[in-house]
Amino acid sequence: MNFGESNNLSSTSLSNKDQVVQPDTEDDERIPILRTRKRRRTSVDNINLHEMDITDQASCSKQDNQTVNNVLAIELYEQPSNAHNCHSLPKAPKKCSREISPEKYVSREALLSSLSVAWSSLLTFSTEGSSFENLLRFSLLAIGSKSGCVSIWKVHAPESYHIERGNVSPNVELTAIIQAHSSWVSTMSWGIFGCDSSNPQMLLVTGSCDGSVKIWMSNKEDLQKSVEVYTSSFFLLKQVVAVNLVPVSTLSFVVNNYSNEMHLAIGKGSGSFEVWKCEISTRKFEQVASTNAHDQVVTGLAWSYDGRCLYSCSQDNYVRNWILSENTISEVPIPANTPGLSSTSDLPDDFLSCLGVALSPGNLAVALVRSFNIELLNPMYEARSQKAAVEFTWNGAQQSGESEDCSETITEAILGFSKNEYAYWESNLLWSLKEFKDYNKPLVLWDMITAMLAFKQSMPEFVELVTTKWLSVSYLGFHADIPMEDLVPKISKRFSAIPSRLLHILNVISRRVMLSELKTDEINRKLQVQRMNNEEEIDLWLKLLQESERELRERLVGLSFSAYLTAESASSTGNWHPAGLAQMQQWVEINHDIVDSQLQTLSLDVKSSLTRSSSNSTETALEEESCPYCAAPVHFNSPEEAVCQAPHLKKKKERCDQGHKLERCCVSMQVCPPTPLWFCKCCNRLTLELAPEALFALPSFPNDLKSLPEYSFSKVALKPFCLFCGILLQRKQPEFLLSASPV
Known part of the structure; x- marks a missing residue:
């Protein structure tokens, strides 16, 4: 039965005076089909009418297909003079009085057909002086289309956040429309260049089905203010890859703000990927690696640990792990052992392909999107409801390419972990804690907390080792190999000289890891009455949490x-x-x-x-x-x-x-x-x-x-x-x- 339609025509309420000829079986089957065709034709007519209305509005402006400084003059969008007045596209008139040529229709349909999107992080620009009141805060949304154009939208952050009003529409402003490629824009990615967080320089990398890859850089002055759409706020920094026969399927890049060096990975439809090193300040680009990693199209690439490690996935259902050392890239096995969890190295047979890969904020976990093989699922239940799944696996034992020295506390392999794996986990946990020291980075610690909790159940000495080393280096400025009972008084005396972000990280670790045996309300009650538990270790962390x-x-x-x-x-x-x-x-x-x-x-x-x-x-x-x-x-x-x-x-x-x-x-x-x-x-x-x-x-x-x-x-x-x-x-x-x- 079709929803919204009745297959039983005799169920219609009719009076005795009405004579209805019952159709035969063939006519019964044709009636819903005719209705469907009629409804479909009506909806198509409405869509065509709406598109003709929009093009009627657009035909009064400049000529089509003209580019000025790589900016497409598009009549569909009207740039308002004030950003607060721009919330949506202009409404189409009710009546259509003009027609367009088939060529114009095809070009505008390609423009409106979006293929890829990319969100930037929240940006902060200082407009006048250093006053917080004059800060501009917005994110950039890039939309790639079949026509090769990239439209860039500015989504402003709300002025305030309310607990009861959550449906406030954001202020959206069209910033620029770039004629980036001559074919479909298949993938895009944002990045931030520059150490000055108040005036960041934005980078946009675009890849196309024509095989080309380009890097665009923002003009900070034009990006801060509302400018005409036809005046580009982005300029072409470099065409990394020229047009070729192999389409670009995905890309990923990371910018090291300390060295101003960018690592760019380009995935191809042939199953291979390329790795480029880019000196942004000198505009020096060098291809350092090219490998045939997969048998089918590369669907995902993700950098980790400041561009030292790379994950790649493909439609062939394989996920591979790579290490970039200077100008060479080599494959390393994916860490199989997971703290407190069963190994996920043996993938189920129900998975058909891997559609994407992403790293957690602390780079300690990897998320993989996998599609199911419909033929292996139950056709009655599973095949109808299950299309894809997200798989989480650990990345803490990843070899980061640097020499990790195992601590003297770890003297032998425990619970299936080797000494090297413990050394990798220790190094990566400390690296992740160090990265969150920047208060501009959102404090999202779920991967770190989960890993430390799992290690605490199996090997609490390892968790104490990592936290002690982090506390001594972050709070004292040097690694002090002293017991926790001697370290707490030294740290407490320096709380007034510690950044607020480090105090926040300490409070989260104290509550969620070191005091995990206690409920949150019980911890608050103990802090309130200043009553310590009999166990010495809990006393130390309660005291540290209370003073922080x-x-x-x-x-x-x-x-x-x-x-x-x-x-x-x-x-x-x-x-x-x-x-x-x-x-x-x-x-x-x-x-x-x-x-x-x-x-x-x-x-x-x-x-x-x-x-x-x-x-x-x-x-x-x-x-x-x-x-x-x-x-x-x-x-x-x-x-x-x-x-x-x-x-x-x-x-x-x-x-x-x-x-x-x-x-x-x-x-x-x-x-x-x-x-x-x-x-x-x-x-x-x-x-x-x-x-x-x-x-x-x-x-x-x-x-x-x-x-x-x-x-x-x-x-x-x-x-x-x-x-x-x-x-x-x-x-x-x-x-x-x-x-x-x-x-």
Whole structure:
């Protein structure tokens, strides 16, 4: 039976007066076919009418197929003068009065037929001075079509993030249309060139079915502002591969910002791939390798570990691993042993081909997209519902091409792992931790946490070795081969000189790995009452976590006080206005013996300023909070939770001193209202207000909070990051829902 149609014509409700001749079986079979054809013809006519309407709109502009500086003059898109007015393509008129030639129709249909897309990371450009208020934040979307054109769209980041409003349409702006190739654009990839994160230089690599590969570089001035579509904001840097008979199927490149060197891998339809080294500053390009890696078309390429390792996959269902050493590339076996998991080296027979490969943020795991062999599946159930699967495998034991020295602690092979494999895991884990030191890189640690948890179950000494080495190098500046009980006091004394990003990584590892035996709520309760467990190891990590979170809260309170005093003196309307100043003052008073002396001075200044100013009556009123359920007063005793003071009546009308138990916002320390709140998946804390972006970029505790520049408190497009963990917040979901995490 076809959905939306009835095969039983006699079921139609008819009166006795209506005489209906029942058709024979052949006519019965033709009727739904005729209806389908009629409906299909109607939909095709509507599509043709819509396309003719659009071309009617476009025929009033320039001539077709003209290129100026590799920019295609396309009449379909209208570039607005203001980026805020550009949300979608112009609507087509209702009536069509003009026709176009078949050649124009074919060319415009090829233009609208998209084959490949590529997203860039979130870019940040400073327009005027160094003020955060003048930052432009957007991502670039490149769309390749059959006509060989690449349209580049600018998708602006939202000005703010809301927990209740998630369907806000982004601001989209057409930036450029490039006539990149003479044939289909089959693959594209973005990259960032330059060490200056505030003014990055964008690179776009495009590959075509005509066999050519080109590298395009952005014009930073034109990319920041809204320009005409016909004025290119990208220029051709280099045509790496000329037109040939072998089509380009995929490509991958990585830019090393320290050496300004680019590694480019080009996959071909013949099953081979090429590797190029590119000196971007001198525009020197050199092909270093070319190998026939597969028997069928190469479907995926992915670099790992700063361009030292390369994964390739093909429709022949093979995945291969390569090491690039200087100007030679050699194949190495894929790591078979996985910590805590069964080996995935033996692939199921149900897989027919591999469609793509991708690396995790920490480069410790590989994701493979595989299609099923329909002939081997159950035709009744599996063949209908299962088309492809994503396979995860570990990459931590990858040989990175550098000499890894095995630690003296690892003296022999354990649980099927050789000494070399442990050395590779140790080196790659430390490399991944070092990469996340950059606060511009999103803190996504699921692969690292999962691997360390698996190793902790089988070999906890290895996890302690890696964490101890990372702590000593990152926090002390050198590798100190000392036990953990001696290392913790040394690290705690240097918390004020440690970047906020390192504190966030430490908190995540402490909660999710080293204290994994305890539930998150139990950890929070132990931190709150400052009560340690009997086990010495857990005591050490609880102490480390407690002092790290207190350091982050001190930085937040200091920035809040300084922002308020700066706004009072400068009278600026665009600055960040912190909430919960009264609660922060009480927290400083409670912890006056351990907090920084600057906070005590600033707390007194803020308190006197609020007292003098008659316009800040709302701020002073916040000192006495009320329960959102019974309006009873709520006193400040803890930054995490509170209990209202209203006595409740039991059934026998006996007074009970226990009131409503309330959660406090982990940023403002105010009582949370009964509305949807931001939720941290790591520490299970709730947040109403968001921490300022300046907190996550602090290299250390400020020496003089009063002399911080005003732009540190400017109103910026904040992402919902957790104050203590540094990861993205989310809306709290019920426990019975499926998790989106792959682990």
